[in-house]
Amino acid sequence: MDVDFEYQYQHTSTIAMGGRDKSFILAHCSEIEQDNQVPCFFHGSIIHSFVASKCLSTLGKTVRSHFAISPDQRINMRDPIVSVGNGQLHFEAFSSCNSVYARIDVLQTGIDGEFIQSGCTNVDFNDATIRAFNTVGRSDKLIVGVGSNELKVITSRAETTEKKVSLPDRWIKGLGNVQVYLSQMELAFKLNKIEALQLFKGLPKSAVKPEYFLSKSGNSYTFSAVAKPNSLKIGGIHRLNLIENLLLHVDSVSFYKHEDQQSTAVVLDFKDIQMLFLLSESVYRGFSGESKHIENLLVQLPEEWLLSINNYFKTNEVFQPTLVSIEHDIQLGTMATMQASLSSMGLLGYDLWSNNYFYRKLPFKLSRLKRCNPRLQNAVKLVDDDAVLLLQHDKNGIKAEVKGSANLSHIVVGKGNDLQCTCTWFTNNRTNRGLCKHILAVKMKLGEV
Template identity: 25%
Template sequence: MTTDLLLAPPERATEAPAIFDGLLDPGVQAAQALLVLGRIARTRFYLPPNMVRRMIAESDPVFSADGQTLRAESFSPCCGVHARLDVQPSGRLSSGCTNVDLGEATRAALAKVVGTEPLHLTVRGDGIRLRTLDGAESEDRVPLPSRWVAGFAEIAAITATATRRADLGQTEARTFLRRLPTTGTMAWAVPSGRSLRLTARGGPEAIPATGLHRLRVVEPMIRFIQGLSVYAAPGGESASWVLQLARARLSVTLSPAPARGFSGEGGWLTALSAGLDAPELVSGQSGHDLVTGAWFARPLPSGGTPAYARLTKARALVEAGAVRALPAGGYEIAHGESLQRVRLDPAGCTCSWWAEHQERRGPCSHLLAARLSAGQA
């Protein structure tokens, strides 16, 4: 079978219009990248206490296109690792989105792509079709996990304020990734010559690197890497590691700790309580590109707007009259047997959530309720 035959129309016709139809080049690089995305979707990097381990993927890549770039994304089952492959492909590219599971047969087909063999991909709203020199495999669309919808929204909130903190050339990038720790550590990455070194002590130039062992999932891509860039927000707890590839990028964003999933970070809570009207952001329908700084459409085929339980609770507290302004300043919030005191400036609350997280994972429901009551939200 030749490359020309791979470019021929699929044997099985479908009524769904093609979101993308063409070659991913180099084929072996694209195949390995898709396998990495699938591996992330099947790897739980954190196992909560008393939870029976279930090696079941909630979903594999979400494919989307905006007429210029083809993207494939996935989350780990614990929702603490997000990866996105951005490709400038050869072929017909329109706009749309779908999400599929990469089954055993599809993964086996991808693993057989070697050398200069071509990889043809067709993406439609109802699934995908892969064709290699050994044959073809198809995957139908599957339901999108609700945690992924919330995770997409939180990833955008985190990366929107991130800036580039380090750039490593090909040699330095490959060496750094080959020396990643094998177990979880409390660590930072700091500049060291033309590379980075890990340290237990932070500083002005330090990049968050807690649980960096999770980045080892990209090991199959090391041979294709042309460079590595690292992005993080000032004072942030998460970092994004962007692998520069031939005509593509693979970005991996790690949550602040293995035990913290992106779906619970609450990055949009303050803006939502202040009246933010941007459903495309909080429902994961819009994504952010770290490298270009641009936003792109991700018209998810399933899933809805996250509930944001803390904001719902805050509004319920205000409606129930549980928020009372104190003569000396601040607010008292009484609900059932709970009695909390809140200060707006500087922000603070007596609840256990605030004691543990402050506003690193978004404000607590009591602070949101006080801000809503004061008209400062």
């Protein structure tokens, strides 16, 4: 379900040309009211301007890409999220179908500017801004402002615009799920520029249904529809066409493999800039429907615990769960629940290069824990309605009958954490997209968390 939040940009994003200096003043808007009072989060130049512009243009292209939706749904385009803080800039977005997550990380060594305030905000990526990114040359200077140092001047240049877009729950849900996938990945292949350019010559240009596999033979890499030992599975491989225009500028391209091959990550390294793409298993599988951390949400934590963590961390600050649990005397089990809760509100991201979580200062809304996890709420209702009947619970295992609608019941059987269900969800997905509501309800009934 999409929840409308009215973004009221005080002005449009503007581009000022002065010789070879091109200044992009990105209009911003946040759900956090005090952040809206900040005229500017960051103002300065990105050192590798040409590469940064190409990456930002690709990010805009990603947001507008639709791999599994009808054309009339393309109007629901989203403005990227920008995280400013800890000496870095993060630009994040999903494709319209939610099957591709993209993030640009501009590192501290690639920035010459002033971080006025840390924070997380949406920025106006209008058509004129995206077109202008494509005009930045190799010798041009790229100046970026998230907000404006001179709000009156900018406002006088452009008419005040009230732009309304939807802030969908699926973006929040997607942010929560992608960091789970990323934290469970390991490096599969690392290619230099020449190897990457040769590899992408064999990339299908149009949509393909079969899964493809990336494999190495001798000193060369190939995409093939045939699986080979140690190959990397990539579903909806044509989505990688998003990054082809960036390959001429990379230092390396790294492919990351998820432990159960349910997603694939590609990281383009430009030294001071990195761009990450995370692809779901198929174009019909959006990250918003994964519920990778749903089991850790069976226990509800006091609101003040989560609020204290949210007040403690700043945007882009490293978040190390083990260290946080030690410093604040939090049990590891409780920390897992806390981490899942923060993720469900979109407050955590994950950096593959440093293998660390980072914090996003998004609105702290506990209502999103419920709204973004309807399967969990359905499980709670099953327990409240006394729809779970335990038939067996001993050393040999568990067997339970869970009553559904239309007098249809499902059987949950298994031992320990290895539970199975007769429902259609479990048949189609197993546990790859989180537990079904019936297994969740049985676990809640047993108090197993």
